[in-house]
Amino acid sequence: MSPRRMLRWWLLLVLGVLYFPLLLLVATSFNGNRLLTVWSGPSLHWYGVLMNDQALVDAALLSLEVASIAASLSAVLGFLCGTALARLDRFPLRPVFAGLLSIPLILPDLLLGLGLLLLFVAMQQLIGFPQGRGVGTIIAAHATLGTAYVSVVVRARLADSGTLLEQAAMDLGDSPLGALWRITLPLCAPALVAGWLLAFTLSLDDVVLASFVAGPGSTTLPMQVFSALRLGPTPVLNALATVFLLFVGVLLTAAARLLRPRSS
Secondary structure, X not given: OOHHHHHHHHHHHHHHHHHHHHHHHHHHHOEOOOOOOOOOOEOOHHHHHHHOOHHHHHHHHHHHHHHHHHHHHHHHHHHHHHHHHHHOOOOOOHHHHHHHHXXXXXXXXXXXXXXXXXXXXXXXXXXXXXXXXXXHHHHHHHHHHHHHHXXXXXXXXXXXXXXXXXXXXXXXXXXXXXXXXXXXXXXXXXXXXXXXXXXXXXXXXXXXXXXXXXXXXXOOHHHHHHHHHOOOXXXXXXXXXXHHHHHHHHHHHHHHXXXXXXXX
């Protein structure tokens, strides 16, 4: 067997290992039987059960709300941090600041969640804020993690673009703040969009941080699913996963069509 054919079979094997469980999950979501190992014919029964499961629906809406707010805060803070790292070369504590920003990237979520929990408890005892743990603390935790990722993307974008356009704008009479608003921010727009989507995905998928800093009445969708899986997988959860796969597939298809080069 030639090396090229061996690589082709190896690629098919890897793709099968990656995607066969997803295909099996989608297939079992249409199974009319509650037992995943017994096929009773195709049915949409579990999708109706999913739509009527108020706990899952509320958790999904809460996760979307938390992820949207946390990603927006991460985009703003990450833009400021990334701009400071890329433009303030004379900042004396720049290496320390860069190191502190990189800590959430390398620290395990378990330690980060425990540290944030201790921080919120200490703040409540010292200044009385936050009043317990809930949605606000989850947003703060996810924004802390997302800011680190957005700042890395923004810093890389500004490092490649240089400062010539900003210097030219200030030479023509613009203020540094005006150059930041009219030149730097538009240059960072693709990085900010990518960083926002990354922070949104991290927040929507997180279960470890949210488990540490959440309180009563603030159960996100990953926490709800993780709690339900302790009793074993169910067709309802498979239907939920299939809905997410369909949603992601539609987004990827739309993005591919938008990014496809147009023929002249």
